[in-house]
Amino acid sequence: xxxxxxxxxxxxxxxxxxxxxxxxxxxxxxxxxxxxxxxxxxxxxxxxxxxxxxxxxxxxxxxxxxxxxxxxxxxxxxxxxxxxxxxxxxxxx
Amino acid sequence: xxxxxxxxxxxxxxxxxxxxxxxxxxxxxxxxxxxxxxxxxxxxxxxxxxxxxxxxxxxxxxxxxxxxxxxxxxxxxxxxxxxxxxxxxxxxxxxxxxxxxxxxxxxxxxxxxxxxxxxxxxxxxxxxxxxxxxxxxxxxxxxxxxxxxxxxxxxxxxxxxxxxxxxxxxxxxxxxxxxxxx
Numbered sequence: 001x002x003x004x005x006x007x008x009x010x011x012x013x014x015x016x017x018x019x020x021x022x023x024x025x026x027x028x029x030x031x032x033x034x035x036x037x038x039x040x041x042x043x044x045x046x047x048x049x050x051x052x053x054x055x056x057x058x059x060x061x062x063x064x065x066x067x068x069x070x071x072x073x074x075x076x077x078x079x080x081x082x083x084x085x086x087x088x089x090x091x092x093x
Numbered sequence: 094x095x096x097x098x099x100x101x102x103x104x105x106x107x108x109x110x111x112x113x114x115x116x117x118x119x120x121x122x123x124x125x126x127x128x129x130x131x132x133x134x135x136x137x138x139x140x141x142x143x144x145x146x147x148x149x150x151x152x153x154x155x156x157x158x159x160x161x162x163x164x165x166x167x168x169x170x171x172x173x174x175x176x177x178x179x180x181x182x183x184x185x186x187x188x189x190x191x192x193x194x195x196x197x198x199x200x201x202x203x204x205x206x207x208x209x210x211x212x213x214x215x216x217x218x219x220x221x222x223x224x225x226x227x228x229x230x231x232x233x234x235x236x237x238x239x240x241x242x243x244x245x246x247x248x249x250x251x252x253x254x255x256x257x258x259x260x261x262x263x264x265x266x267x268x269x270x271x272x273x274x275x
Contacts, residue, residue: 005267012216013235018131018148019141025149026123026156 100125104168111159119159123152129237130176136232137180139221150179166246173237173247177229184225219269227262230255 104125110118127148134147154175162171220231233244241259245252 002267005263005270008212008216008270009231009235009266010238012213013136013220013232015128015132015236016135018127019145022127022131022145022148022152023120023123025145026152 101168105164108159108162108164108168111156112162119156122155126172127152130172132236133173133176133232134180136217136220136236137225137228138183139217143183147176147179147183150182151176154179170243170246173233174249177233177247180229181225216270219266222269223262223265227258227265230258231262231266234259 104122107118107122107125111122130151131144131148134151135141135144138144138147151172155172158175162168220228223231229248230244233239233247239247241252241255244255248255
């Protein structure tokens with residue numbers, strides 16, 4: 001290889017300064033991407049639905065328990081016709 | 094390689110901090126190596142916008158893989174491998190790359206800059222016509238001024254292969270540049 005070619009390649013293929021926008025572009029992906037936000041929203045929705053379902057199930061279970069039924073029947077002796085659900089539930093919980 | 098001992102020590106501290114998730118350490122590491130990464134990407138692609146994409150990919154890979162860096166190899170070699178792989182990945186993605194426009198920001202006069210740009214474009218165009226494996230060896234040799242052994246370590250091939258690739262590249266470049274600048 002000629003010395004001239006070596007000198008030319010050293011001179012013309014040297015390092016260059018990187019543009020300032022490179023840092024901005026490296027920074028950008030640090031914000032959560034839409035797919036990640038969507039996954040987060042799905043997880044939150046699933047959690048809320050599960051909580052509501054569990055609450056309803058426990059409430060119905062409490063209503064069905066024999067103790068509550070007997071209590072309501074006893075109360076009805078004096079308070080016939082009145083809505084006793086709220087009172088008995090508070091008592092059970 | 095290119096870095097001296099104090100710089101290497103500083104890098105080691107920055108890498109450890111980066112592995113602990115220290116964002117300032119990543120910024121410092123970026124500042125130290127951004128020109129090196131961008132220059133290789135630009136010389137390989139010949140297009141400033143593609144070079145930005147490649148450099149961005151490289152630093153994002155660095156950020157995501159820094160935890161895997163165990164220090165068995167030199168950090169610079171590891172980083173060079175990331176850049177080389179990003180360059181080759183972009184090449185495989187099949188994007189058409191255009192010859193490069195004006196690159197060098199210097200204190201030269203307008204005339205000097207025009208002349209320099211002409212020579213630079215001419216050399217860059219000839220280098221761009223080399224097949225990727227020859228081009229990468231030329232860039233690591235002349236942009237980064239690495240030894241044959243260092244290039245071999247980065248590319249994962251024998252030193253003899255690096256020498257023969259450079260020899261082939263020199264012959265092609267000499268023939269194509271003859272009468273123009275050589």
